[in-house]
Amino acid sequence: MQRFKPFSLTFHMQTPIMLGSPWLMFDGIIAHLLNRELRGQDYYTLPSKEPVPQRFLYRGRVMPLAQLRDVFRASVAWFDVPTEKAGVATIYKRFHEADCHEIATQTKKVQVGRGHFRAYMMRLPYLPATKATFYVNGDVQEVLRLINYLPGLGKKTAYGYGMIRSVNVEETPEDYSLVKDGVAMRPLPCSLGYDSDERMMLAFKAPYWDKRNVAACVPPGARLKVYG
Amino acid sequence: MDEKSRKAFLLWAKRPEFAKLVADTTCIIRRHVDRGKCVVAFSGGKDSTVMLHLALQVDPDIDVFLWDQGSRLMPREVHAEILDNAKKLGVKNLIVEAWKGSEAEDMRDNPERWRSAHFFHYLVLHKVRRERGWAFQFVGLRSEEGCKRSATIREHKRKGEVYPLADWSYLDVWSYIVANNLPYPKIYDVYGPVLGWDQARFVNFFSGAFEKFGGPYLDGFFFPQYRNLGKNLKAE
Numbered sequence: 001m002q003r004f005k006p007f008s009l010t011f012h013m014q015t016p017i018m019l020g021s022p023w024l025m026f027d028g029i030i031a032h033l034l035n036r037e038l039r040g041q042d043y044y045t046l047p048s049k050e051p052v053p054q055r056f057l058y059r060g061r062v063m064p065l066a067q068l069r070d071v072f073r074a075s076v077a078w079f080d081v082p083t084e085k086a087g088v089a090t091i092y093k094r095f096h097e098a099d100c101h102e103i104a105t106q107t108k109k110v111q112v113g114r115g116h117f118r119a120y121m122m123r124l125p126y127l128p129a130t131k132a133t134f135y136v137n138g139d140v141q142e143v144l145r146l147i148n149y150l151p152g153l154g155k156k157t158a159y160g161y162g163m164i165r166s167v168n169v170e171e172t173p174e175d176y177s178l179v180k181d182g183v184a185m186r187p188l189p190c191s192l193g194y195d196s197d198e199r200m201m202l203a204f205k206a207p208y209w210d211k212r213n214v215a216a217c218v219p220p221g222a223r224l225k226v227y228g
Numbered sequence: 229m230d231e232k233s234r235k236a237f238l239l240w241a242k243r244p245e246f247a248k249l250v251a252d253t254t255c256i257i258r259r260h261v262d263r264g265k266c267v268v269a270f271s272g273g274k275d276s277t278v279m280l281h282l283a284l285q286v287d288p289d290i291d292v293f294l295w296d297q298g299s300r301l302m303p304r305e306v307h308a309e310i311l312d313n314a315k316k317l318g319v320k321n322l323i324v325e326a327w328k329g330s331e332a333e334d335m336r337d338n339p340e341r342w343r344s345a346h347f348f349h350y351l352v353l354h355k356v357r358r359e360r361g362w363a364f365q366f367v368g369l370r371s372e373e374g375c376k377r378s379a380t381i382r383e384h385k386r387k388g389e390v391y392p393l394a395d396w397s398y399l400d401v402w403s404y405i406v407a408n409n410l411p412y413p414k415i416y417d418v419y420g421p422v423l424g425w426d427q428a429r430f431v432n433f434f435s436g437a438f439e440k441f442g443g444p445y446l447d448g449f450f451f452p453q454y455r456n457l458g459k460n461l462k463a464e
Contacts, residue, residue, distance in 0.1 A: 020445040021452055086449065088422055091442070122442030123423070125449040155445075201456035214456045 004066040004073075006175040009134045009143070011077075014163040016126040017154040021208075022083050023220050024154060025186065026134040027065055027072035031057055031206040033146040038062075057206065064142035066177075069192060070205050073137035073177035075185035076220045077153070079129035086125045091156060093120035126154075126161060135176035135185055140169060182224055187217040198222040229417060233425060234406055240399050241407035249400060250282070256392045257286045257366065264363025266390075267291040270319075272310030273430035274412055275368030277317070278404050279393055283366055284318055291321045291360060295349050298330030301432035303454050306413065313411040323360075325352045336444075337436045357388070368393050370401075398426040418450050433457075 009026075017024070034057070036043050057063050066073040095110055095117045103110075112119040132153060136143065144167075152162035178185055187202040188194040196218040203213040218224060240246060260266055261283075268283045270276045270292045283290050292314065296307065314322055327348040335341050357365070369391045371378040380386070381394045393401070402425055405412055419428040423446075433454045434444045448455055 020448045021455075022449055023452070083449070086422060088446070118440060120440045120442075122440065122445065124442050124445050125422070200453050202452070203456075211456070219452070 003139050004137055006137045006172045008170050008172050010168040011132045012165040013130050014165040015161055016128045018124050018126045018156045018161040019154050024077035026074035028206045028208050064139035066137040075135040075177050077132040080131040081129050086127050088123045088125055091122045091124055137175045137177045184218045184220050184222050186220055190216045194218045195225045196222040237403040237406040241403035253392045257283055260364045260390055261287050265361050266364045267293050267362040268366045270294050274401050277410055278401050279366055279368035292319045294324045296324055296326035297432050300335035301435055316411045336434050342437050364390050366390050370396050372397050
């Protein structure tokens with residue numbers, strides 16, 4: 001029996017989704033959940049600027065997703081509201097003075113203007129979406145098992161954003177994880193032969209914040225050029 | 229800009245208080261222009277656009293100084309838009325200066341680079357100022373924008389700087405822009421409706437200096453095409 005199947009995964013949302021980019025990558029979410037499962041608490045003590053090599057994700061079928069070279073067959077989130085409907089909320093991060101004694105340091109003064117304990121007052125965009133749909137080609141059972149551990153979608157889930165009400169899975173007649181009706185469903189690297197009038201320098205594989213994964217891509221939502 | 233906001237700003241522009249404010253500001257500019265050679269510090273944002281337009285009404289040949297923040301922080305198409313807007317406003321003497329270091333790869337994330345850029349900005353400005361004999365520099369700072377700016381205006385520590393828009397509110401600025409049909413960067417039309425026209429600011433893109441205010445997150449959501457600037461698309 002074939003392990004990978006094309007399917008769509010629809011998250012019904014309870015609260016708005018906070019995002020730092022218009023695109024939420026499903027393979028990024030799965031890679032995060034896998035890393036957390038495999039590394040345990042060590043995952044949270046990794047040096048932030050120097051991640052461990054992500055090669056293990058691409059070998060031995062660790063990821064429950066089909067691949068096209070380095071690109072996992074998983075789309076970005078497609079929301080039921082356009083990005084023009086986005087709002088902005090202010091998030092505060094403050095040093096909690098009551099926990100001062102927990103810091104192992106000789107410093108007598110905690111600077112909140114800069115450094116590790118800097119206070120933040122950030123405006124972050126949110127999307128009041130009620131549905132977020134991902135198109136995936138992968139192992140349904142394993143994906144469902146992993147998303148059991150997902151606290152929510154997007155940023156600031158600890159603040160109550162991106163809470164999930166329910167999840168629907170449906171098999172799709174075709175694989176829409178990369179392209180659907182001639183439109184890119186995720187960043188598609190031009191080096192794989194994809195081309196469009198719209199091109200952007202985007203990360204096309206996890207971790208998406210790592211500049212080393214940036215290449216010329218067709219952005220999600222752009223119409224692909226058809227040759228021949 | 230949406231029609232509702234445009235109408236509101238136009239209504240504000242018809243108030244006699246607004247006309248008096250414009251007349252008073254013009255008076256301040258004229259007084260300084262009569263006393264010595266002046267320059268307008270132009271960033272391309274809404275305040276400096278108003279500042280520039282008012283100054284050009286008094287002296288059409290006034291010098292205009294633009295500090296280029298480099299392609300990492302200011303995408304070249306936005307920079308071109310600023311230059312184009314200056315041209316549309318009728319600037320004859322535009323002086324554009326830049327610091328080579330601002331093209332460094334870590335310009336967005338390295339606080340040392342930000343400090344150096346700030347230092348070189350003032351160094352170059354003073355050099356050009358001496359060379360061209362500018363006595364006064366018009367800066368579009370407004371007290372309403374924050375405590376730091378308010379203190380800068382109040383304490384007046386920077387010699388030769390004049391702040392004619394010090395008492396202007398965001399309503400005055402936008403009303404002046406709408407009433408005079410002035411060109412402004414398109415970024416305002418994206419951020420204005422989302423953040424509010426009072427909060428929409430034009431500074432730069434993805435600078436780590438504004439991370440504590442969420443700047444890079446907003447830029448990442450609304451302008452993802454500028455996230456990985458510096459890499460050559462054509463070369464790929």
